[in-house]
Amino acid sequence: MSRFTHAFSPERAALVCFITAGDGDTAANLDALVEGGADVIELGMPFTDPMADGPAIQEANLRSLGKGTKTADVLQIATDFRMRHPDVPLVLMGYANPMVRRGPEWFAESASAAGADGVICVDLAPEEDPDLGPALRAKGISPIRLATPTTDAARLPTVLNGSSGFLYYVSVAGITGKQQAAIDSIEENVTRIKQSTDLPIAVGFGVRTPEQAEAIAKVADGVVVGSALVELVGKYADQAPEKIRELTSALAKAVHNARETAA
Amino acid sequence: MTDATPLPNSFMNQPDERGHFGQFGGRYVAETLMPLILDLEKEYRAAKADPKFKEQFEDLLEHYVGRPSPMYFAERLTEHFGGPQIWFKREELNHTGAHKINNCIGQILLAIRMGKTRIIAETGAGQHGVATATVCARFGLPCTIFMGSTDVERQKPNVFRMKLLGAEVVPVTSGAATLKDAMNEALRDWVANVHNTFYIIGTAAGPHPYPELVRDFQSVIGREARAQLLDRTGKLPDVAVAAVGGGSNAIGLFHPFLDDPDVAMVGVEAAGHGIETGQHAASLTGGFPGILHGNKTYLLQDEDGQITEAHSISAGLDYPGIGPEHSWLHESGRVKYVPITDNEALEAFQLCSKLEGIIPALESAHALAALPALAKEYGPDQIVLVNVSGRGDKDIFTVADALGVTM
Numbered sequence: 001m002s003r004f005t006h007a008f009s010p011e012r013a014a015l016v017c018f019i020t021a022g023d024g025d026t027a028a029n030l031d032a033l034v035e036g037g038a039d040v041i042e043l044g045m046p047f048t049d050p051m052a053d054g055p056a057i058q059e060a061n062l063r064s065l066g067k068g069t070k071t072a073d074v075l076q077i078a079t080d081f082r083m084r085h086p087d088v089p090l091v092l093m094g095y096a097n098p099m100v101r102r103g104p105e106w107f108a109e110s111a112s113a114a115g116a117d118g119v120i121c122v123d124l125a126p127e128e129d130p131d132l133g134p135a136l137r138a139k140g141i142s143p144i145r146l147a148t149p150t151t152d153a154a155r156l157p158t159v160l161n162g163s164s165g166f167l168y169y170v171s172v173a174g175i176t177g178k179q180q181a182a183i184d185s186i187e188e189n190v191t192r193i194k195q196s197t198d199l200p201i202a203v204g205f206g207v208r209t210p211e212q213a214e215a216i217a218k219v220a221d222g223v224v225v226g227s228a229l230v231e232l233v234g235k236y237a238d239q240a241p242e243k244i245r246e247l248t249s250a251l252a253k254a255v256h257n258a259r260e261t262a263a
Numbered sequence: 264m265t266d267a268t269p270l271p272n273s274f275m276n277q278p279d280e281r282g283h284f285g286q287f288g289g290r291y292v293a294e295t296l297m298p299l300i301l302d303l304e305k306e307y308r309a310a311k312a313d314p315k316f317k318e319q320f321e322d323l324l325e326h327y328v329g330r331p332s333p334m335y336f337a338e339r340l341t342e343h344f345g346g347p348q349i350w351f352k353r354e355e356l357n358h359t360g361a362h363k364i365n366n367c368i369g370q371i372l373l374a375i376r377m378g379k380t381r382i383i384a385e386t387g388a389g390q391h392g393v394a395t396a397t398v399c400a401r402f403g404l405p406c407t408i409f410m411g412s413t414d415v416e417r418q419k420p421n422v423f424r425m426k427l428l429g430a431e432v433v434p435v436t437s438g439a440a441t442l443k444d445a446m447n448e449a450l451r452d453w454v455a456n457v458h459n460t461f462y463i464i465g466t467a468a469g470p471h472p473y474p475e476l477v478r479d480f481q482s483v484i485g486r487e488a489r490a491q492l493l494d495r496t497g498k499l500p501d502v503a504v505a506a507v508g509g510g511s512n513a514i515g516l517f518h519p520f521l522d523d524p525d526v527a528m529v530g531v532e533a534a535g536h537g538i539e540t541g542q543h544a545a546s547l548t549g550g551f552p553g554i555l556h557g558n559k560t561y562l563l564q565d566e567d568g569q570i571t572e573a574h575s576i577s578a579g580l581d582y583p584g585i586g587p588e589h590s591w592l593h594e595s596g597r598v599k600y601v602p603i604t605d606n607e608a609l610e611a612f613q614l615c616s617k618l619e620g621i622i623p624a625l626e627s628a629h630a631l632a633a634l635p636a637l638a639k640e641y642g643p644d645q646i647v648l649v650n651v652s653g654r655g656d657k658d659i660f661t662v663a664d665a666l667g668v669t670m
Contacts, residue, residue, distance in 0.1 A: 047568075047569065048438065048569045048570045049438070049443065049444075049447050049555060049556075049570055050447075051293075051446075051447040051450045051451060051556070052293040052450075052451070052454065053451075054451070058437060062437075062438075065569065070567055071567045071568070095554075096291055096554040097553045097554045097555060097562070097564065097568040097569075097570070098567055098568035098569065099568070100553070100554060100568070101553065101564070101566070101567060101568030122293055123291045123292055123293055123554065123557075124291060124554075125290050125291060125292060125294065125297050127281065127289070127290050127297075128289050128290060128291055131554075131559075145294070146293070146294040147294060148293075148294045148295040149295075150294075150295050150296075150297075150298045150299065150457060151294060151297075151298065152298065155297070155298060155301075159294065170294065170295065172455075173295045173454065173455060173457055173458075174295070174454055174455035175451045175454060175455060179455070
């Protein structure tokens with residue numbers, strides 16, 4: 001909880017970065033994200049059927065599973081990250097089945113022991129919260145929910161109820177990857193959602209460049225970048241950390257300075 | 264069957280208002296789809312209460328699909344086994360050759376009612392793809408069918424049928440490139456096109472309300488069968504048998520009989536090369552409860568919750584999950600589920616062809632392969648009702664290949 005509070009400060013927007021666990025040299029890639037200036041880390045738990053993801057993250061999931069990544073490995077990666085970076089908020093992100101396979105209490109306990117601050121479960125609608133939410137909250141882990149352009153005012157309280165940490169606003173109705181949302185639509189929706197919650201709002205899906213990130217950072221509390229980073233892992237394999245550090249640092253600069261240039 | 268679970272007063276009043284069949288079912292989808300799913304449920308309730316919707320559905324089933332499908336006494340198979348009277352519900356005689364069309368008619372009427380202008384669907388063997396392309400042609404809606412590239416290769420005639428009917432067929436190359444992957448890709452398309460697109464799911468699975476509405480549209484099978492058998496024999500069946508992949512033909516047959524305590528039911532799962540080999544598609548026999556494709560149900564998966572590949576000679580049963588109502592009927596003990604191997608299905612396929620002059624679909628051949636065991640369990644004054652859910656024309660190449668015949 002406190003780690004999130006620190007990351008999302010009122011002074012500047014936060015950069016939230018996603019990579020898939022077990023894809024490439026994950027520890028080195030994570031360190032590169034932190035060194036580049038990422039404020040929050042989302043660590044993807046690979047799944048055989050990532051149906052909300054576009055080609056880049058699908059391939060990352062398959063690469064990771066192809067190397068034999070197990071849930072225990074993902075948790076170990078998180079544990080080691082927490083040892084090296086005691087202050088950086090860490091979110092486990094993935095699909096419901098690997099999370100509930102051994103029971104929600106087991107997962108909440110393991111995630112907590114690994115030092116995770118939050119969990120994003122893509123296909124666990126708030127309506128199915130009993131499957132995971134109570135166990136996470138009991139361990140002090142934030143269930144982080146997604147809101148989308150289709151989440152209207154009537155539905156928003158359902159999404160917010162029981163969530164904490166931050167709210168992930170998915171800027172386009174679609175899968176992760178290449179689509180880009182119009183900044184006007186993002187601003188309008190973030191403003192609308194702000195009226196219903198005090199949680200920081202991080203905006204993601206289709207954010208690839210420092211220019212896009214800067215524009216979003218002017219209207220939201222955080223910017224999420226995933227596919228663009230994951231593609232670097234796919235393309236450069238063991239050489240990926242250097243490329244990830246470069247992109248992250250350009251994104252971080254754009255996001256952190258956005259408010260100053262806004263005035 | 265869990266001893267602690269009390270039996271319900273009725274087996275016919277599921278799911279609950281949250282779309283749960285006991286612990287199964289539910290709505291496990293990305294947030295983008297939730298508002299649409301909730302809207303679909305509302306619209307389905309309204310359609311169900313609208314006499315005009317029912318009238319149009321029934322009119323199309325009669326004059327376009329060719330219902331009611333016959334109830335046939337399989338005299339020579341009955342003689343062959345020397346046990347109970349064997350009756351067939353002839354769903355294979357429907358337009359497009361299988362039960363799939365019943366559901367497609369219902370869903371396209373819903374799509375039109377909701378003002379959707381584009382249809383998508385997944386298909387494995389291609390039967391649901393053909394049925395979907397058929398209703399889209401009939402109602403003039405553009406249609407995109409997602410099909411694993413492995414299935415595109417092994418089901419070429421159905422791919423051509425779909426194209427003839429005006430559908431676009433998109434080969435899916437992710438994963439093992441079969442039905443599961445086609446469903447993932449259909450969900451990805453849907454999430455990106457929610458504003459104008461209706462997803463016609465082919466089986467009684469997926470997020471609520473799909474398992475319920477597919478069951479309701481398919482229940483015409485069991486309602487007709489009940490009336491036909493009563494009319495012809497004055498009795499209800501002693502046991503009803505159907506193959507279960509996702510389980511739409513089975514739930515369609517079973518549901519109207521669920522509260523008849525004297526009617527036993529057997530769902531047949533595909534045991535592929537045998538449960539012990541790990542190469543099968545029997546989710547209830549060889550799987551565990553989990554979450555995939557919008558619902559909680561029995562799934563083939565490893566200890567980490569990764570979904571494992573299914574195997575069956577029947578492309579229509581080659582899926583690592585099962586409809587949530589079947590998971591519930593299994594746990595409550597109301598329906599017994601048994602595994603049948605590829606080889607047993609192949610034998611039944613040939614036997615039915617030779618003795619009855621009916622070439623059944625490989626899916627239906629799995630149901631027919633339960634007859635040898637049932638013939639020992641039931642006597643001559645008893646009735647076994649088998650759902651012949653589809654015709655086997657589509658399967659002749661697969662069967663020839665399995666029997667080592669070069670055509």
